[in-house]
Amino acid sequence: MKIGFDNEMYIERQAARIRERVEEFGGKLYLEFGGKLFDDYHAARVLPGFEPDVKLRMLKSMVDEVEIVQVINAGHIEKNKLRGDLGITYDEDLLRLRNIFIDLGFYCGGVVLTQYEGQPNATAFIHRLENMGIPCYRHKTISGYPYDIEHIVSDDGYGQNEYVKTTRPIVVVTAPGPGSGKMATCLSQLYAENMRGVKAGYAKYETFPVWNLPLDHPVNIAYESATVDLDDVNAIDPFHLEAYGISSVNYNRDIEIFPVLKAMLEKMLGESPYKSPTDMGVNNIAAAIVDEEAVCDAAKNEIVRRYFQCAVKALRTGMGENEAKKALFLMNKAGVNVNLSPAHSAALLRAETSGGQAGAMVLPDGRIITGKTSTLLNASSSVLLNALKAQAGIDDATYVISDAALEPICDLRTQQLGHRNPHLHPSEMLIALSTSSLTSPLAKETIAHASELRGCDAYFSSIIPTEDERLFRTLGINVCCEPRFDVAHSLMY
Structure with a gap:
């Protein structure tokens, strides 16, 4: 099988970019990790040669500078939400990943429960963590989130959240899956650090979509196919285009929330360090692609696989028919069919x-x-x-x-x-x-x-x-x- 991705090049460039961002913010960075930090099999399928643990290896190259904070949505615990690729609940996956991180020599700080409102299963999980000696922090649902900036960025908003004690310059904020509250946790910490007179910044480590690949590149279409259940849509970042005259790709949720995020940063820091959602990222994926043809072929195959998964899910469960239709649309958009x-x-x-x-x-x-x-x-x-x-x-x-x-x-x-x-x-x-x-x-x-x-x-x-x-x-x-x-x-x- 052809190799299309250079892991060592990726590790070197990605680590350097993160260190640059730390310095830009005066020595402390809250780094929101999108997607899978460990066992990223989607990336391995669309970028042949990409090793599922390469992001963890990259962080390992600066292990003494990194602290990992894990985030989980209390509502996901209450509903026993499953990680689809592994078939285990989010709370079990959090503990699984924590053991892996520690075994690899990483310093793991606390666990943050977001949108915590006293849910019984979430409360039981808190007690479980405390009995294991793991620091646990409760972040409540904030009324008016995310649009009521005056309330959110105040003592009655982020100020009501428990402050997560951290000690390293790079705080990696990760979660078992999407919708866990990673960004809210990062911003809550920024508010708390600012109130304490500590200089700190925020950035996103989002593997997909790849901002400097074309909008209709098979790798970016494959990302849409993988997230049809989330209604993610790739789009040209209008803020980046206006600010720099450069076309870049982001996804709809980040583009839609950016004006709100920018307003929050301005209220907390006096001014926003970012002019676009693309600015927030530290993604060097494209720089490590060494065989464009191999990557395109792999991504097209993944798009077809995602269609079959959606179609089978719809038949098995009686739900997700629209997801299957969207997956079919994306397959046609990529110019491939079931006989690829x-x-x-x-x-x-x-x-x-x-x-x-x-x-x-x-x-x-x-x-x-x-x-x-x-x-x-x-x-x-x-x-x-x-x-x-x-x-x-x-x-x-x-x-x-x-x-x-x-x-x-x-x-x-x-x-x-x-x-x-x-x-x-x-x-x-x-x-x-x-x-x-x-x-x-x-x-x-x-x-x-x-x-x-x-x-x-x-x-x-x-x-x-x-x-x-x-x-x-x-x-x-x-x-x-x-x-x-x-x-x-x-x-x-």
Whole structure:
């Protein structure tokens, strides 16, 4: 797979830009981190070569200057909001990330609960944090937010929030997901620092959209596709264009809120250091793109994947039909369609010829392999096993899983768990393959190639089980399913 992004160049330039911004504000910067600070798999998919933890590595290069403050919306805790890509709640993800940060040597300060109004689950989480020795700060909902500037920037507004004690020049403010209140936390801290006579500033670390790529660049369209549920829309920043005569890209929420943010900064600092929302950013993504064609190809594939995800979600839940329509519009805008990946048509053809659910995968060298539902394997398992054998150079007709490994698993499924067929899911197939590897060199060679499938695209003729999708995600394989149920097959589970 082509590499289109230089991580080391990105780390060097991004760290230098952040240090410059710290100096511009007199030695202290509250840095709002948009998107994923850790495991940014969207960026890794649209910028081939981008390592999911590169932003964390960048901060690691100046670890002694950085303090991390985590923010979570009390309402999200109350509703048990899930992080879609990992399937865990925001509060659990906050603690997961905190452990990762600490293990990597970062100093983690407190946790801020925004829009806290005494919600029971949020209160329980506060007690949990306190019992763990983690400082916790409550920021209440401010009436008139964000437009009543006089009230917000006052003792009755930001002044009612608990002051978060920080000790480092760069305070990274991050959260498990969007809508957590990162910007409000930063501005509340700016107000508190100003009242204490401390010079401090605010900036945004927003990976997407990329401000100095064209509005209709596939990378920026892919960002819109990824956020159709948030109604984010990329747009030319009119404030930047007016101030500098330079066309730059931002998204609608930042553009819409900028006049309010500018007014807040003027009230707190006397004048706003920024003339546009683009000014607030410290984004050097474009400077580290080393292969434009590879990046464009990767972004286009991501746009198609997002369409399939939205279409399947709409079918599964009965909600999100407008999201699917917008994803289709963006796919057309990018000049691509559902057949962009050759695996899509290959999966449909295999399903038509086999009379059942089937799938296909594009291997790293461009080969297309297929698989179908068989006597012992479901379509997901068949595709995965055939891909592993192809990578290992083992003929598709060669058996690599022993009967001794298969029999107890099949028996467990049908006799003990009550399934109506013995079809193994990918996780069960891998267990059988691993067991077989104890005595079979072929099985051992087959499973040794699992990591080589990371980043590959797999398509299926109908929706596969959620547990199969989760396993593919763990392996780093991108999965798309035709938005339809395989009724005849699903009745057999």
